[in-house]
Amino acid sequence: MFARETGKASMNRNLENASAPRSNGGVGTVSDKEVEQAFRTVLKWIGEDPDRDGLRETPHRLRRAYREYFAGYDEDPALVLRKTFSEVEGYDEMIVLRGVTFESHCEHHVAPIVGRAWVGYLPDKRVVGISKLARVVEIFSKRLQIQERLTAQIANTIEEVLNPRGTAVVVKAAHHCMISRGVHKRGADLVTSRMLGVFRDNAMSRAEFLALVNAEKTE
Numbered sequence: 149m150f151a152r153e154t155g156k157a158s159m160n161r162n163l164e165n166a167s168a169p170r171s172n173g174g175v176g177t178v179s180d181k182e183v184e185q186a187f188r189t190v191l192k193w194i195g196e197d198p199d200r201d202g203l204r205e206t207p208h209r210l211r212r213a214y215r216e217y218f219a220g221y222d223e224d225p226a227l228v229l230r231k232t233f234s235e236v237e238g239y240d241e242m243i244v245l246r247g248v249t250f251e252s253h254c255e256h257h258v259a260p261i262v263g264r265a266w267v268g269y270l271p272d273k274r275v276v277g278i279s280k281l282a283r284v285v286e287i288f289s290k291r292l293q294i295q296e297r298l299t300a301q302i303a304n305t306i307e308e309v310l311n312p313r314g315t316a317v318v319v320k321a322a323h324h325c326m327i328s329r330g331v332h333k334r335g336a337d338l339v340t341s342r343m344l345g346v347f348r349d350n351a352m353s354r355a356e357f358l359a360l361v362n363a364e365k366t367e
């Protein structure tokens with residue numbers, strides 16, 4: 149019997165522009181060696197001996213892991229979406245990619261945010277390969293995030309690049325910063341959504357999308 153948080157973020161706040169230039173800022177200004185030294189310092193600070201056998205390679209492994217967690221700074225999601233198909237035999241119904249898994253990290257504690265995203269749009273001439281939608285989720289999640297901004301960035305990018313009749317994104321995720329620290333609550337997930345175009349203006353379109361979000365998956 150876990151509490152289920154379904155606080156729908158309205159996200160009218162001024163969120164970072166989804167098509168902002170790649171924030172690749174740190175690369176090149178901090179050397180690999182410096183980063184590993186910093187991780188060594190943290191290991192010492194928690195009371196460990198960074199020179200013992202099991203830990204000797206840990207700063208190196210941590211650096212590589214961080215590269216992977218934050219690989220999204222090196223990529224431009226808008227560029228990924230620019231390859232569109234315009235010949236779709238007049239297909240003009242909703243396209244929804246459901247339950248895309250992602251792992252991100254909160255910008256407050258660098259703790260994992262693990263969840264799924266439902267990404268839908270109603271095309272207007274331009275359709276994109278479905279794997280590209282998953283890539284957009286991945287690129288934005290491989291950055292320091294808050295869930296509200298992640299949700300908005302995915303939706304805004306699709307809206308700006310594909311210029312569809314509407315874009316809808318729902319994200320459900322568990323936040324490790326409230327599981328393993330802080331209030332120590334397991335089993336709660338946070339639900340955020342961003343509805344643009346017809347999904348914001350038309351209750352029927354929105355309901356149709358949300359029914360697909362809540363329906364059983366195919367496998």
Ligand SMILES: [Zn+2]
Nearest residue numbers: 254256257325
């Ligand atoms: Zn946090």
